[in-house]
Amino acid sequence: MDTAPRRPRTVTRHPRAVARRRSAVVGLVLAAAVVVGLTGCTNAVAMQAAPSANAAACAGAQVRLPATVNSTLPLRNTSAQATAAWGSPAAVLYHCGVAVPTVSDLPCFAQGSVDWIRDDRGQNVVYTTFGRSPAVQVVIDTKRATPDALQDLGDAVSTLPKDGHRCLDPQDVG
Numbered sequence: 081m082d083t084a085p086r087r088p089r090t091v092t093r094h095p096r097a098v099a100r101r102r103s104a105v106v107g108l109v110l111a112a113a114v115v116v117g118l119t120g121c122t123n124a125v126a127m128q129a130a131p132s133a134n135a136a137a138c139a140g141a142q143v144r145l146p147a148t149v150n151s152t153l154p155l156r157n158t159s160a161q162a163t164a165a166w167g168s169p170a171a172v173l174y175h176c177g178v179a180v181p182t183v184s185d186l187p188c189f190a191q192g193s194v195d196w197i198r199d200d201r202g203q204n205v206v207y208t209t210f211g212r213s214p215a216v217q218v219v220i221d222t223k224r225a226t227p228d229a230l231q232d233l234g235d236a237v238s239t240l241p242k243d244g245h246r247c248l249d250p251q252d253v254g
Contacts, residue, residue, distance in 0.1 A: 124157040125165040125173075132177035133162035135214040137240050141176055144236035149229040171224035174233065178217040180243065181208055188247035192234040195247040209237060211245040 132138070138161075145164050147155050153167035162176040186197045188210055195210040207218045207230060216237050220229055 123168075124159045125163075125170045127158045127160040127163040127165065127173065127175070129160040129162060130175045130177035130214075130217070131179065132214045133160070133175070135162075135177055138162040138176035138214055141216070141236045141239050144239060145174070146232050146236070149232040150225050153225060153229075166229070167221075167224060169224075171221045172229045173219040175217045176240075177214045178208065180213045180215045181210055182245060184210070190247055191230045193238045194230075194234055195245075196230060209240065210247060211242055212237070212240040213243040214240060216240065 142162055142164070145155065149155075149166045149172050153171055156165045156168065156170065158165050164174040166172040181197055184197050186199050188195060188197050190196075194212070196207045197210050199206040199208070205220050205222055205227070207220070207227075209216045216233075218230060218233065220227060
């Protein structure tokens, strides 16, 4: 039996193999840095999806949303399906798939071919489509945006199916 101490084996690595491995590691590190950097830059507006956000009609309207509203407020990324936000900080918020109103004592008016219910009881004004299913809700911070945003959203929202309800003139009631 040989009792002489063994010398550690030295592994000779081919220089090209070492360079490839180093290059792969550097590439992975750079890719991870880019992903982390882009994730930090998206600055998506945190929003919750409405109950019927997965309706096909919401997707159809979503792709027609304008890049800007009120001429100066750019569209931003959001964190939920069938939502949108414009301005930084967000001044106009859009949710498709909210509960469809059928009766309301709030003011109702037509903007283009879309009827809207206006609720100005809070700090922001909330507009909800009337006579469309699924319904859309638009929240406007009136300190930074105007109701003209509804006109800008009209082309997209008008694609939602009508459900037969419409705003009535006071003369129609009675």
